[in-house]
Amino acid sequence: MSVVLPPIGIPKIEIDTPALLIDLTVMERNIARMAAYFRVVKAKLRPHTKTHKLPLLAHQQIAAGAIGVCCAKLGEAEVMVNGGIRDILIANQVIGRQKIARLVSLAHHSDIMVAVDNPDNVANLSAAAQVGGVTLRVLVEVNVGMNRCGVEPGEPALVLARKVMAAPGLKFAGLMGYEGHLVFVTDYQERAARTKTAMRLLTDTVKLVESAGIPVEIVSAGGTGTYNITAEIPGITEVQAGSYIFMDGRYRNILPDFDCALTLLTTVISRPGADRAVIDAGRKAITDEFGPPTVIGISGAKLVNLSEEHGTLVLEGDARQLEVGDKIELLPSHGDTTINIHSHYFAIRNGSLEAIWEIAGRGKFR
Amino acid sequence: MSVVLPPIGIPKIEIDTPALLIDLTVMERNIARMAAYFRVVKAKLRPHTKTHKLPLLAHQQIAAGAIGVCCAKLGEAEVMVNGGIRDILIANQVIGRQKIARLVSLAHHSDIMVAVDNPDNVANLSAAAQVGGVTLRVLVEVNVGMNRCGVEPGEPALVLARKVMAAPGLKFAGLMGYEGHLVFVTDYQERAARTKTAMRLLTDTVKLVESAGIPVEIVSAGGTGTYNITAEIPGITEVQAGSYIFMDGRYRNILPDFDCALTLLTTVISRPGADRAVIDAGRKAITDEFGPPTVIGISGAKLVNLSEEHGTLVLEGDARQLEVGDKIELLPSHGDTTINIHSHYFAIRNGSLEAIWEIAGRGKFR
Numbered sequence: 001m002s003v004v005l006p007p008i009g010i011p012k013i014e015i016d017t018p019a020l021l022i023d024l025t026v027m028e029r030n031i032a033r034m035a036a037y038f039r040v041v042k043a044k045l046r047p048h049t050k051t052h053k054l055p056l057l058a059h060q061q062i063a064a065g066a067i068g069v070c071c072a073k074l075g076e077a078e079v080m081v082n083g084g085i086r087d088i089l090i091a092n093q094v095i096g097r098q099k100i101a102r103l104v105s106l107a108h109h110s111d112i113m114v115a116v117d118n119p120d121n122v123a124n125l126s127a128a129a130q131v132g133g134v135t136l137r138v139l140v141e142v143n144v145g146m147n148r149c150g151v152e153p154g155e156p157a158l159v160l161a162r163k164v165m166a167a168p169g170l171k172f173a174g175l176m177g178y179e180g181h182l183v184f185v186t187d188y189q190e191r192a193a194r195t196k197t198a199m200r201l202l203t204d205t206v207k208l209v210e211s212a213g214i215p216v217e218i219v220s221a222g223g224t225g226t227y228n229i230t231a232e233i234p235g236i237t238e239v240q241a242g243s244y245i246f247m248d249g250r251y252r253n254i255l256p257d258f259d260c261a262l263t264l265l266t267t268v269i270s271r272p273g274a275d276r277a278v279i280d281a282g283r284k285a286i287t288d289e290f291g292p293p294t295v296i297g298i299s300g301a302k303l304v305n306l307s308e309e310h311g312t313l314v315l316e317g318d319a320r321q322l323e324v325g326d327k328i329e330l331l332p333s334h335g336d337t338t339i340n341i342h343s344h345y346f347a348i349r350n351g352s353l354e355a356i357w358e359i360a361g362r363g364k365f366r
Numbered sequence: 367m368s369v370v371l372p373p374i375g376i377p378k379i380e381i382d383t384p385a386l387l388i389d390l391t392v393m394e395r396n397i398a399r400m401a402a403y404f405r406v407v408k409a410k411l412r413p414h415t416k417t418h419k420l421p422l423l424a425h426q427q428i429a430a431g432a433i434g435v436c437c438a439k440l441g442e443a444e445v446m447v448n449g450g451i452r453d454i455l456i457a458n459q460v461i462g463r464q465k466i467a468r469l470v471s472l473a474h475h476s477d478i479m480v481a482v483d484n485p486d487n488v489a490n491l492s493a494a495a496q497v498g499g500v501t502l503r504v505l506v507e508v509n510v511g512m513n514r515c516g517v518e519p520g521e522p523a524l525v526l527a528r529k530v531m532a533a534p535g536l537k538f539a540g541l542m543g544y545e546g547h548l549v550f551v552t553d554y555q556e557r558a559a560r561t562k563t564a565m566r567l568l569t570d571t572v573k574l575v576e577s578a579g580i581p582v583e584i585v586s587a588g589g590t591g592t593y594n595i596t597a598e599i600p601g602i603t604e605v606q607a608g609s610y611i612f613m614d615g616r617y618r619n620i621l622p623d624f625d626c627a628l629t630l631l632t633t634v635i636s637r638p639g640a641d642r643a644v645i646d647a648g649r650k651a652i653t654d655e656f657g658p659p660t661v662i663g664i665s666g667a668k669l670v671n672l673s674e675e676h677g678t679l680v681l682e683g684d685a686r687q688l689e690v691g692d693k694i695e696l697l698p699s700h701g702d703t704t705i706n707i708h709s710h711y712f713a714i715r716n717g718s719l720e721a722i723w724e725i726a727g728r729g730k731f732r
Contacts, residue, residue, distance in 0.1 A: 004441075004468065004732065016464045018731055050674065072675040073646075075370075092675065093635040095646070095691055098382045102370065117636050118690050148676055149636040149644050180673070269459040270483050270515040278515050280439075280461070283655060284706045285731045307546070308416065308702055309438040309458065309731060310514055324484050325461055336674055340650050341707055343729050363709050365384055365651045365675060366370065 005344065005356055012348050013327055017267045018285040020342040021329070024349045026261035027245060028060075033258060034227070034244050035064035043231040046070050046089060046220065048242025051336050053361025054345070055083020057245065070220075070240045074099050074106075075364030081110045083360065089113045089139065089220060091176060091240060093121060093149060099366075100124055104132035113137035113218075115176050117151045122163050122170065129169025137173040138164050139220060142205055144177035144198040153177075153201040154208060161209050174218030175209070177202035178240070183225030186254050195229045203235040224251055224258075248335035250290040263296060264330045264338070265346075266311065268322055277301070277322050279311040281330070284341060286311075290333040298328065371710065371722055378714050379693055383633040384651040386708040387695070390715045392627035393611060394426075399624060400593070400610050401430035409597040412436050412455060412586065414608025417702050419727025420711070421449020423611065434477075436586075436606045440465050441730030447476045449726065455479045455505065455586060457542060457606060459487060459515060465732075466490055470498035479503035479584075481542050483517045488529050488536065495535025503539040504530050505586060508571055510543035510564040519543075519567040520574060527575050540584030541575070543568035544606070549591030552620050561595045569601040590617055590624075614701035616656040629662060630696045630704070631712075632677065634688055643667070643688050645677040647696070650707060652677075656699040664694065 006015050015021075038045040047061045050072040058069045058080060068087025071077040077088050087110075094103050094114050106112045107129070116122050116138050129136045142157050143150035151157050157175065164172040179198045185191035199221060206216045222230035222239035224247075231239045243251050246262035264286050270278040283306045286293050293311075295301045300319030305312040311330075315322060322328075332338040339345075340362060347355040372381050381387075404411040413427045416438040424435045424446060434453025437443040443454050453476075460469050460480050472478045473495070482488050482504050495502045508523050509516035517523050523541065530538040545564045551557035565587060572582045588596035588605035590613075597605045609617050612628035630652050636644040649672050652659050659677075661667045666685030671678040677696075681688060688694075698704040705711075706728060713721040 004464075006464075016462060016732055093690075095633055095635045096382060098370075098372075117638060120690060143638060147638075147642070148673070148678055149638055151638065267461055269461045272483060272509060272513075272515055272517065276513070281731070283653075283703050284729070287649075289649060289655070307514070312514055324459075324486060337649050341729060363650070363707060365647070366382055 006353060008353055008355065010353050012265070012351050012353065015265055015346055015353060017265050017327065018281040019265045019346045020339065020344070021263045021265050022246065022345050022347045023261045024347050024354060026259045030245055030247065030258045030261060031060055031064050034241065037228060038065055038231070041231045043236050044238045046238045046240055047245065048091070048240045049076060049080060049361065051242040051339065052245055053079065053339060053359050054357055055080055055085055055360060056357060058083065058085050061245070067238060070242065073365050074102055075366045076361045077106060077112060078102070079361040079364055081106050086110045091115055091178070093117060095121060100128045103136065104128050104134055107132065107134035107136055111137065113139060113173055115139050115141040116160065116164065117141045117149050119160060119163050122160065122167055126167035126169045135169060135171050138170050139174050139176040139218060140164065142175055142177040142202050144179050144201045146178060146181040148180065150177065153205045157205045158209050158212055161214055165214055172214065174216045174220065175202060175206055176220040178221060178223065179226055179230065180223065183223040184250065184254065191226065192229045195226045196233060199230060199233045199236065203233065206235055225255060243335060246335045249294050249331050249333040260331055262332060262335050264293065264332060266328050266330060268324050268326045268328060271322065271324050274320055275315050277313040277315055279313065279328055280309070281311050282307045282309040284308050286330060286332050287334050287337040287341070289337065293330040293332050296329040296331055301328070303330065372719060374719055374721065376719050378631070378717050378719065381631060381712055381719060383631050383693065384647040385631045385712045386705065386710070387629045387631050388612065388711050388713045389627045390713050390720060392625045396611055396613065396624045396627060397427055397430050400607065403594060404431055404597070407597045409602050410604045412604045412606055413611065414457070414606045415442060415446060415727065417608040417705065418611055419445065419705060419725050420723060421446055421451055421726060422723065424449065424451050427611070433604060436608065439731050440468055441732045442727045443472060443478060444468070445727040445730055447472050452476045457481055457544070459483060461487060466494045469502065470494050470500055473498065473500035473502055477503065479505060479539055481505050481507040482526065482530065483507045483515050485526060485529050488526065488533055492533035492535045501535060501537050503537050505540050505542040505584060506530065508541055508543045508568050510545050510567045512544060512547040514546065516543065519571045523571045524575050524578055527580055531580055538580065540582045540586065541568060541572055542586040544587060544589070545592055545596070546589065549589040550616065550620065557592065558595045561592045562599060565596060565599045565602065569599065572601055591621060609701060612701045615660050615697045615699040626697055628698060628701050630659065630698060632694050632696060634690050634692045634694060637688065637690050640686055641681050643679045643681055645679065645694055646675070647677050648673045648675040650674050652696060652698050653700050653703040653707070655703065659696040659698050662695040662697055667694070669696065
């Protein structure tokens, strides 16, 4: 199967749809703004690449000052290593013989780091690292209230840190905690207050571990919604924000610091009634678990339903002039899961197609 | 990037995760059951391949008696044509110069058929077919109450049918209507009654068109949830059921005729508390717009949250014995959108990996 792709240089509006667009000017400004912020705080930026899934953009973030990247999965880390990125944190547990073998393989070609929250996993990582002749950097993940992965703060974290310290082939690099339950708290003051409380669980644990004579080099936390809260908490050494590069509808609602660079270009395929238009994009092209996508720039047009391959719009006023064949641009409510269902980005500058980028990390959930 | 795939023949439980499994015995039984049903009714089966997205399985359905296939998008139809399938209905409008050019291209290599609901589109298709030197088969889509695409029943459908009849390069092949608003009605009697009412809009329109002297060869409708209702309505010539091949949690709740063949194999990556387990599959590996996936075969384990790359389970009773590294199989609530985010099927027979199939139509929404 050949993939049908448009020629570079054509006007945005001529790109066949559905097509996932990046506004390069906005994206580059987002990268620059975040980099500028991190130049004046102590913490460093370790952007999460689960958003963009592209080594090219990871290199741009690093060139702007980021210390490395974060990945959600081993498969994403393989993409980044193949793209020449070296300093990578897999902010997740790597479990099972096959995945641990791949992790050790990556350690030969990068400075990989992985999260742990379980002593058996520590033993398995240690055994495989020794067989492979590598040293794996390890962060102990601490539950800061999200109640997903992670050992409890305090003594349980210290116990696991000691196990890592004692495990040949492993280097205890520090602690990690993710306040994922707080990154979308609407009110900034409340978000800041609750994040500080959550992060105290992490920083108090750092103190406990250090008081036991174990040096804690890295304390990794944070997301786009809390980047400028978490980064300013004493003791946090790096922040894992990812979504800021493109933003999306949900984040934009609570965070005016960055602009939206990611949209889905669609086409009206049916105008079956005066107040209804149907576009060529449904749930297989844009996700809606964070709410429906927003129609951009057409007052009176509202997306009211997504099926698998159709989006249904209700039209009022001037929007009723929409015709079959007209293009409609949507803002995704959730960028990360929308990107994951696309094979390519169409990168736009000044209204023209500057580049087409295959999304290298698409679907790399193993 | 090399893709890491397991060797053929290994036990199912050794396949690394997340992995989308097909139980071949169940799938083949579903195909056979549906084929047996259609051997005794007048209507024919035209399975919708938006579910499985694989020419190999389309060929199996045709070998069992199906007359051809249905696709949601032009890109899916290209995959089917490349896989050697000839009789294809794109049950959707194909809009825009570039897509119409691809449609004409396909007509050189298949017996493609497309839905229309707009006179300008009819004119565009006609012009392109003439330039390309092909004849495109066309179905007029009629709105039977779903209120998505389609002209209104009766006179508006007749008007458009006349336009198709008069358009050089096009062959008016018949009418199409999709009762998508009824396929999930829980109660069978209610589903049957409402489907019959909806289908009367279509069959009455057939009579009107025929009474105007226009022969109606094909009347295409139906889905898995209404297959044995719609197939038995006089005048319906073919049914577009697709999900029956694998089924999923939502369809299984209302339709006991077929069994579930599609599951997601996952691994426990964290056991942070006595009542909590975290697996390595989130919304990037299984969808939940039709409700959460169901844990199979582990009493007391319930999936309560999906984030992007994690699933969180609450555990009661014996389920609390789950350990990090244990495998958990999930039944998707929606098969079609889950398949769309996977690169490969892992086909299982008698507990072993019999085949790995790349999902050829994945993400082919253009």
